[in-house]
Amino acid sequence: MSSGGNNNTKAAARVDAARRVAIFGGTHGNEMSGVTLVNLWVQNGAEIQRKGVEIKPFIANPKAVEKCVRYVDTDLNRAFTQENLSATGDDELPYEVQRAQEINRMFGPKGSAGAYDVIFDLHNTTSNMGCTLILESSKDAFNLQMMNYIKKAFAPASCLVLLNEHPLLKYSTSRSVAKHPVGLEVGPQPQGVLRSNIFEAMRVILKHALDFIELFNEGMEFPACTVEVFWVLERMDYPRDANGNIIAMVHPNLQDCDWEPLNPGDPMFQTFDGKSIHYQGSSTVYPTFINEAAYYEKQQAFVTTRRETLVASAVRKA
């Protein structure tokens, strides 16, 4: 019996074709790239058509978009918990909880066989994260292969992958309604502002993502590959006083340095009277979401990650 043989002889994992895809903009109403792209595509969807798949552009939080705010009552991108999705009370429920239930009906139900195959959720950040794809599961071979495809197509420009698979820090996103949730996070861009370079980058990334889906649906096999990810470790809050007020700012040496190593002893915060506070961790971490405007109220100055290389099995349409 011959042993060995290379990995290419192992059968590809069979994954259902992606027949129903949604593109969400305005999950946060003041993140303008997604709002603008989706509005454009609702008016004229030619650019996002692909053979063999229905692609629906959708404004997730229209009331927040109308007011150009992140949310009206509560953060829609934290609202898709099982508790919220099964809550009763209709009009008494916070707007975003009602909206989450509606989205779950339209694109879910979350966790069921009838849910949409893929949801792309378009976001901006005030952090200097560049182009980032956000993954929720290290075991989703379809998503990993898509991200590998996008990274290669987008190169030499950089597109990194953030993996938010953490028992405590993972949150219930609007995209989590689908079988394969994909977050697109592009920054830096202020809330309420539309920057041309950020808009175009997001547009190109989405183009590559839809190309992947079309190729996949046509039967192309994607061989086993590795994908470098930044795996979320912990949330770091600002130093605060007894009343909860911040007493320091992200240090100038850390500001804008998303994805760069933060070593023990490196400056992390600067107090208002000029003193430095240093990182006390025991090993080097890779911070991201550094100084995101929306996270002051969520007690997060930045999040730390570790670099890891995931192996994605070969995939092919079932």
Added chain:
Amino acid sequence: MESAAVPPLSSVAICGGTHGNELTGVYIVKEMQKQKTDKVGSVSITTVVTNPRALDAGTRYTEMDLNRCFTDVLLSSPVTESSPYELRRAQELNAQLGPKGSAEAVDLLIDLHNTTANMGLCLIFYSIDWITLHIYKHIQNKMSSVPVRAIQLDIPISDAYSLESVGKHGFAIEVGPQPNGVLRADIFNMVKEAVDLTLAWLQEFNSGRSYEGGTVEAYTLVRSVDYPRDSAGKITAAIHQDLQDNDFKLLRSGDPIFQKFSGETLKYDGEDLYPFFVNECAYYEKKIAFHLAQRKTFSFPSICVKKD
């Protein structure tokens, strides 16, 4: 130019949070309050968070833009409990720091702002005032970490709508780029330096030091340009990449200014002017994509404190 003698400036107001989501000024003021900074040598200091409701809400304003409420007409208009919060607040601030145009007004009012535009550090003022020009020159000479510029709004004081017009002398310090709701340490440090330099200058001035005159360049607003919009009023283009972040870089006819979502480039057609407030978040609703300015040279005389 003949030397000028000006009475001492003994009262200064430092204001932050006039727009509740422009955080640098808020934290500069809060830190001064925490340190109980109410006097620096001969200069007494009042610190105010001017729009606390907007600050709590994390918004620019709650009902109307506070920094448009300081015209003579609005300051004297009758208000009731049901008048917009910012209108009532403006009249409160006028009573506290003014009244505008009277002998009781603070000698100098500095209002701290941020912009999402790449403007570096700008002093914004109405009248050509020797004190303001000297302070501008001083800050420009001493600060090397950021470009320091001046913007003059050629509007009579009675029509001046912003908070700094309440003081006998006044200017806004506008620093960017910083997103709304974000506090950057580098920007905080710059603004603190500018405020400290101003207070140090005032002390020296009050104690009799004379300052030599000279010339400075300042930008004066000519007009504004809106985004192209569709029939429903929605914008159909973004600021072009060549213009984005290029505040104060001369704009000439034929230069790209907008990139339509359809891909088309729109070009500037007009006289050579300097753009500023390029892609300021708060100006989308005011129908301004960017302002255009001329650059002028202003002369100012030597100055020293007037001794009684």
